[in-house]
Amino acid sequence: MVVTQQEIENRLWDAADELRAAMPEAQYSSVVFPLMFWKYLSDTWDHRHQEFLADNDGLDDLSPEEAHEIEYRDYQSFEIPLIHKGTVEKRRASWSSILATVTQPGLGLRVRTALQAIETANPDKFTRLFGSMTWTSEEVLSGDVLAAVMQTMDRVPKMHEGNMSHDVLGGAYEYLLKRFSDGSGTRAGQFFTPREVVELIIEVLDPKNFESVYDPTCGSGGMLIASAGRLKARGGRGYTLKLYGQEAVPDTAGVARMNLFMHNLTEFQVEVGDTLRNPRFKNPDGSVATFDVIVANPPYSLKWKPWTNDPRTLGAIAPQSSADWAFVQHMIASMGPKKGRAGVVLPHGVLFRGSQEAIIRQRILDDDLLEAVIGLPANLFYSTTIPTCILVFRPAGTKAEERRSGVLFIDASRRFTKGKNRNTITAADIADVVAAYHSKLDSDGNLLDLRDGGDLIARFVSLDEIKGNGYNLNMGRYIKQAAVEAEDLGTLIDAYNVARAEREVAEARMLKVLAAAGIEGFDE
Template structure:
């Protein structure tokens, strides 16, 4: 008997709620996703065995049956066997996960993460039993839950865990309307490679697959790659892709800026057709000391206390010659900040790789309320856009939510259409969309602040968005002015220790 999406979501959320109280909601994902994944592969293994028996009957042997199974489950690792344990259940689950990973070294090594299942301070046995009992109410084989339904259920949990986690959610979850907007702009095609250097829970990679499926194209030839610094989040991404029936993928754990995991035979960063990411905004400790001789710093080394342009340059360096395109979420500060960032911005603009700047509404993200933007780069821009940058103001396209604002499907489609056509969605030239020549940008000292080039879309958004941007702009100018002043004072031999310098960089 199949299950509806509403029933599945209700039961999955009941499983998560079994942890409520002794486990911090921000940690729900650490425990729920491995259990969900284990239940799925266990139920599916039983289903596959029944299929093999139906087809071969008494002639079935281990060699034939192995062809029916996607994953190998050693004896004693099935869900029903292990969860019946009454002594040291958490420790038994840990050993079970280790055995499953060891039996599937190429596909499942490390997939269950590093949760301390046997630590009763972290997850009391009562909570663990409640989690198991909740999952016992759900059969997760293909006869009950399709891949599409299970993938949607996984996304439902991710969204709810993000809502529960508050600002911490920014580390693993990007609002899906932003993901869909980026994917719709970049339009990955069958046979292409897609790379997310800060992949979080894998949402952007999954969205590229879903877009091809929904458009009737062959998603199976798409190759997806991701790197994620957090072990738990990297594991969640891998489970996410498996549950969405994606086979050809690589998720590697590590620090993309300090140690990029995807290299070619010459040791340079690998290149991809589509590079897409929502990196952490204005990362302070990003590894600037290693970048002076790094080929990725082709436009300069970003400030040690702000890694935004390190991510941008890494992504631009990862574009395939000819077909490469990049879409990256950035804070508005990258559009106008001075110092080293101004030089990098000028370099990128002069190389004519920046194709578009898309302003987003405020308060979309869990980690910050400030408005963000999308920067779109292409290795080869269309002829009509060479020597220009397309500006799109989407700051007014949102609905107010309780905690975060949201963009509707129509809002997302309007901005995607604006990017591909270069036309204002509402037919009012210059109100939301404008193709600006590089000469005009150069006359503004390569400042990309949206308000310099197109009209403000809505007064309500301008009040918040423009005010925040103006504040950030003024703050940066003050910091730059103070730096110049202190350099002159030091050069004049004045003892700066008598001055109190505010540390707000």
């Protein structure tokens, strides 16, 4: 039976909707994704087990050990082990096995035992895959509700390669991610970057066959998956990419791993930890590992504990109040020296904020590492309404000759379709921005191949002009369309406090001079 995309999405949402009286929608993912992936693994294992039995009629001649060796050598790529061996409760840690017990007390504990058994039996693939599993506790989710979710999800047709493609399966997974983010406010949206923003940044960075792709704040793994998908769509071999990600939240890292598996991507490594404090991908000498493509949508203006002595520091250390430039410094350190490139989504404040961030910005510009700034529309994201931008970096000396000693500015802030909850970017918008990014330049720095988009403006700006503006990258200084600086509230408050402090110092100095001259009355 061929399963349509719409059918599997509807039935999966029906299962998620069983949670509506038990927890906020923002928490659905912690329950639905582990259950969905467990069903996928179990259905796949059962399907291949039946193929093994059909192809090996007359197994009576084989010992259990020999049969196990043949099955796992030629048919299975992971193990669904037996649990409670040697007892009357012995059963396989599969979906169907535990589903048969949903009317019995202690369902959550049995589910937890089964999932932990699968992780333990497949340490090279599924370690920590299912996250903390706190939802298996009766105090968090009652057995009745868990049973209802499982029974409803069981109406989803068999989730194996003989019944549905990985494109359908991966699409259903992403549908749930988007659905949770659309309806849940910021909490679910924190680890979900809108598909069109992901597609834009991946199109710009253009991963190639056999390259490595790294996301230091990978969330649900969307940028890693999009890299393989983009390569496949262009006739390449997405499966040849080596995918790496790090995520600070263990449950979200589990979501990423499951997402990658659902898309039939197995050449990946997702680690858990704070990338700034403890980067998990390192060389033998302790330096951070380097990659061909680095992509990220890190948490904006994150408060962090600044480095004290870290080789990733470039120019200065980012302020405690915002780790934006610290993430950039980490990504620059992670770029391969010859063909590496990095793209990161950040708030516009990184373009013009002062103090340590200005020093970092100056160093990066003087080293000619910043290739492009792409201004995006406001209200694209689930977690913030502020406009954002994509910064594109290249290692020193690797820019195209005509792009050296300057930065390409592309203002796409007016290229969007207004929506009920948030704005979106169309495929045509993405194509126009990518065309602008790849456009050739004339001797005056004008783009020769810029499509006539009307409200899409691009300009290559020399480093000398940027220096003349005090290394300020605010797009309004270089592109007339961007008339208003896109500042978040925190940036405005910081700027106001600095201006007020400077004014008070100036007034105190003035009053002192006036008093020395015998002129009084100005301080009343």
